[in-house]
Amino acid sequence: MSISRAIAEQMERSSWIRRMFEIGIQLRKERGPENVFDYTLGNPDVEPPKAVIEALRRVVAENRPHSHGYMPNAGFPEVRAAVARRLAGRTGVPFTADDIIMTTGAAGAINTVLKSILDPGDEVIVLNPYFPEYRFYIENHGGRVVPVETGDRFQPDVARIAAAITPRTKAIILNSPNNPTGAIYCADVLRELNAIIREPMLAICDEPYRPIIFDGVRLPETQSLIERSVLAWSWSKAMAIAGERIGYLAIPPRLTEAEALRNACTFANRILGYINAPAIWQWVVAQALDATVDVSHYEAKRNRLCDALTEMGYDAPRPRGSYYVFPKTPLPDDVAFIRLLQAEGILAVPGAGFGRGGYMRLSITIPEEEMERSLPGFERAMRKCGNAGARTLTGSPGTCRTLS
Ligand code: PLP
Numbered sequence: 001m002s003i004s005r006a007i008a009e010q011m012e013r014s015s016w017i018r019r020m021f022e023i024g025i026q027l028r029k030e031r032g033p034e035n036v037f038d039y040t041l042g043n044p045d046v047e048p049p050k051a052v053i054e055a056l057r058r059v060v061a062e063n064r065p066h067s068h069g070y071m072p073n074a075g076f077p078e079v080r081a082a083v084a085r086r087l088a089g090r091t092g093v094p095f096t097a098d099d100i101i102m103t104t105g106a107a108g109a110i111n112t113v114l115k116s117i118l119d120p121g122d123e124v125i126v127l128n129p130y131f132p133e134y135r136f137y138i139e140n141h142g143g144r145v146v147p148v149e150t151g152d153r154f155q156p157d158v159a160r161i162a163a164a165i166t167p168r169t170k171a172i173i174l175n176s177p178n179n180p181t182g183a184i185y186c187a188d189v190l191r192e193l194n195a196i197i198r199e200p201m202l203a204i205c206d207e208p209y210r211p212i213i214f215d216g217v218r219l220p221e222t223q224s225l226i227e228r229s230v231l232a233w234s235w236s237k238a239m240a241i242a243g244e245r246i247g248y249l250a251i252p253p254r255l256t257e258a259e260a261l262r263n264a265c266t267f268a269n270r271i272l273g274y275i276n277a278p279a280i281w282q283w284v285v286a287q288a289l290d291a292t293v294d295v296s297h298y299e300a301k302r303n304r305l306c307d308a309l310t311e312m313g314y315d316a317p318r319p320r321g322s323y324y325v326f327p328k329t330p331l332p333d334d335v336a337f338i339r340l341l342q343a344e345g346i347l348a349v350p351g352a353g354f355g356r357g358g359y360m361r362l363s364i365t366i367p368e369e370e371m372e373r374s375l376p377g378f379e380r381a382m383r384k385c386g387n388a389g390a391r392t393l394t395g396s397p398g399t400c401r402t403l404s
Pocket of ligand 1: 042104105106107108131175178179206208233234235236242247
């Protein structure tokens with residue numbers, strides 16, 4: 001057997017995703033593909049904004065010399081300058097081209113910074129429930145995952161986080177708007193976090209869902225509120241171009257170790273085998289920096305799903321952002337309830353897959369028409385739970401007094 005033990009074990013631990021995929025194939029065979037309703041994937045169901053496709057056409061038509069070759073590992077200087085100007089304007093932090101490293105999406109940015117800061121056995125705090133890939137990203141670089149439970153409405157619990165910090169803690173990953181809960185972290189909580197994040201610890205702010213926000217909320221600026229933070233950004237969701245693998249890592253110049261970290265991350269980006277972010281897409285995003293998908297489409301689907309589920313008796317508060325609704329399962333055993341949904345042709349990910357049983361994650365990237373046809377199945381599954389289905393109702397995830 002030539003597969004490493006570590007990879008074999010990690011594959012086993014990621015088995016929820018694989019299991020759902022296999023169950024999906026089986027269900028499609030049994031029921032016909034039109035009778036399977038897949039809520040498991042967070043893959044944009046809209047086309048990229050027109051401005052992005054026009055920018056892509058322009059970049060290809062221009063065909064400037066050396067468009068397709070190697071470049072500095074951190075990316076094209078002009079692109080980084082354009083990104084830095086926009087980010088500085090938004091956050092008030094004086095970013096320049098030097099502070100931006102173009103990456104293969106947010107995943108590339110997170111791996112790059114983790115590779116640069118972790119020694120074997122160093123600890124990284126993640127807030128439970130969390131995006132399961134974080135565990136693999138941290139373990140990729142010899143780190144140890146330290147999950148810390150979130151508090152009320154999935155907000156970071158600052159006291160618990162403070163108690164989890166040890167001399168080996170190198171980072172905490174903050175993800176707002178959040179996958180899987182849809183929570184948006186409040187400015188007050190971020191300020192409290194700022195007070196406990198001290199050298200050598202860094203906050204890695206993973207924000208691919210930043211533009212996917214609802215109800216007119218304004219998202220607090222982590223880069224202005226948390227002094228020791230870096231930003232992992234991606235256009236995967238903003239522009240619905242997840243397959244193109246383009247994003248960046250921003251390292252604020254105020255960090256005492258800014259220069260060393262920039263150099264380390266540029267090197268890490270190269271030796272991880274990314275080399276540099278895709279060339280053509282660097283030019284495209286630089287020409288359409290503000291283009292975002294029409295969020296009202298997601299908001300309408302969020303409203304429809306949460307309202308319908310609530311009407312049926314589910315505890316399904318409306319998330320304020322991201323692609324996900326995270327209702328309590330009517331049975332405390334989320335995996336047992338997911339099986340009841342499967343009997344209705346509905347595929348959902350149990351909360352256990354994110355470290356929090358008793359919930360399920362439903363992606364609102366499912367086509368509207370499929371969502372509509374799936375609703376009677378949710379109702380039948382709820383009825384099968386009988387009285388056990390009535391569980392305490394909570395408020396909207398991430399609701400707080402002051403967002404900005
Ligand atoms: N972080 C979170 C919370 C995500 O949900 C995802 C993708 O789903 C990523 C990072 C990775 O995004 P990207 O496609 O930009 O690498």
